[in-house]
Each structure stands twice: as C-alpha cells, then as structure tokens.
C-alpha cells in the first residue's frame with residue numbers, strides 16, 4: 001500500500017461522476033496538474049458541456065457507462081492509478097419519496113466501484129462524502145472523530161454505508177483511501193441546492209420567495225474551487241491507510257440571508273419572504289451544520305472565502321448563465 005504522500009501529477013485517474021457539478025471541477029484541476037483522465041458517467045445529471053474544453057484533448061477520455069453495470073466500471077478501471085469516486089445521487093430530499101434511489105445509486109454503485117478497484121488492483125481511492133453522515137451532531141463545529149454517527153436522512157445513511165465499505169476494503173485489500181465530508185458545496189455549474197432553487201423561484205415570481213422551514217437553518221457553504229483545491233491538498237498531504245477530512249468554510253449562514261443575497265444580486269428590492277414553518281426544510285434536513293476544519297488547517301490548508309462570500313460569488317456565477 002502507498003503509505004507515503006501521494007503526488008497527483010502524471011497519473012492515470014478515473015473520475016466517476018466527472019460530468020457533474022463537482023466532478024467536472026475536479027477534472028479541470030487534475031488536468032491542469034498534468035494527469036490523464038477517464039471520466040465515467042451515465043450523464044443522468046452530468047452534462048457533456050461541463051467537460052467541453054477537455055473532450056478532444058489527448059489526456060482525456062469519456063466512458064459513458066452506468067455504475068450499476070459492474071462490467072462497465074471494471075472495464076473503465078483498467079490501468080488506473082487512483083479512482084475519484086464522485087458519482088452519486090446527491091438529492092437529500094428524494095429519500096422521503098423514493099427509498100431505493102440512494103441504496104442503489106450510492107451504496108450499490110460504491111460496492112461496484114470497490115469491486116472493480118479490487119479486481120484491477122488499484123491502490124488508491126478518493127470518495128466524496130457529506131456532513132449528513134453526522135446527523136444532528138451535538139458538537140458544533142463537528143470534528144471528524146465525532147460519534148456516534150446517526151444520520152437522519154436516507155441519503156446520509158447511504159453515504160455512511162459507502163464510507164464503511166471503503167474503510168473495510170482499504171484494510172482488507174491494502175487500498176489507500178481518502179474520504180471527504182463536504183459542507184454545502186456551491187459554485188459555477190451548480191445544478192441543485194438552495195441557491196439554484198431560489199434563483200429559479202425568483203425568476204418565476206420576483207415578488208415572493210417561499211423558503212422551506214423557518215429560514216433560520218444555519219449551515220456552512222464553500223465555493224467549489226476551494227473544495228477541489230482542498231481535496232488535492234489533502235491527497236498530497238496525508239499518509240494514513242484511511243484519511244477522513246471535513247471540507248467546509250469556518251462560518252455559517254442562514255437560509256433567509258441566502259435569499260436576501262440572491263434578491264440583492266438580482267436587483268430585486270421588494271421581495272416578500274414566506275416560510276413553510278418548522279425548524280427543518282424537509283424531513284431529514286439538519287437545521288444547523290458547521291464542520292470543524294482544524295484537521296486540514298493543521299496540515300496547512302485554509303479556505304479563502306467564508307460562507308457569505310462563497311454564496312455571493314456563486315450567485316454572480318449562476319446569474320451569468
């Protein structure tokens with residue numbers, strides 16, 4: 001197993017979900033660092049346009065396939081040095097109405113990735129997990145060693161299951177792993193989440209913004225470019241068999257404040273905010289989320305943008321499209 005630090009240059013890298021929001025930004029950074037990249041994606045929410053500048057480049061290959069098809073992912077894993085497993089169904093709300101989607105797209109898909117990694121003797125895997133594995137944590141900001149982990153959404157449960165599969169494969173088959181527990185990641189190419197929803201609602205009706213819950217939900221937001229930089233930094237600076245990192249900003253921002261920033265950036269002065277009520281936006285919504293990023297800071301990485309600045313920059317980027 002690779003127990004030293006890992007140099008992310010001149011590698012052959014597979015990115016599952018590489019046509020998606022975060023995945024395509026990971027591809028941008030990895031290609032800048034001089035790696036060969038294979039994107040594995042079924043384009044269910046990902047977009048070819050997000051990969052536009054890479055499509056005809058010699059370092060790049062797109063493998064259109066589905067993670068639920070084990071032979072396809074096994075074929076894509078041929079001669080790969082490290083897998084970035086980013087593909088998932090990230091829609092937390094969906095678990096209320098569809099109890100199978102996260103089981104299949106997250107747990108089963110991750111099992112198929114791990115089996116392909118094992119069979120092709122790949123020694124490194126990085127995984128995009130989530131703050132929702134902590135559930136309603138009583139320690140805030142929540143550190144990586146917080147426990148017990150009691151997710152309250154089916155999505156959070158599925159990601160925690162994926163983490164457990166990855167750590168056990170790491171130990172059993174000598175595979176080095178990195179698990180990144182993200183706060184809310186936002187930015188250019190974002191296709192889902194509160195900012196995208198609010199912009200859509202305000203474009204439909206610039207006078208009223210309905211906010212799910214009481215608007216006081218307070219969470220950490222981080223711009224996607226900083227998220228990707230921190231992933232690269234962590235991979236290059238950690239030596240354990242299993243390396244778990246929180247990734248977020250150091251402050252939190254309320255949902256109402258996000259609505260106000262969006263209204264300001266859209267030039268709307270008299271928006272009436274209405275609330276569906278209750279402390280959560282939906283069943284499974286965690287009202288307060290802030291991650292301790294001390295582990296990353298101690299290694300020497302710190303985000304440049306706080307939540308407010310990440311949100312404002314994202315709104316400007318999304319309004320440009």
Ligand code: NAD
Nearest residue numbers: 017019020021022041042043044045046067087088182185
């Ligand atoms: P996204 O929907 O934009 O990207 C997911 C990608 O995976 C898409 O390109 C999609 O087409 C692909 N995909 C989905 N199912 C697939 C399958 N069965 N086979 C092949 N490809 C498949 O989502 P995102 O926001 O970029 O999220 C990326 C990762 O980060 C996910 O693992 C998500 O759980 C995690 N995450 C995201 C956030 C956030 O704030 N965006 C927060 C925490 C964790």
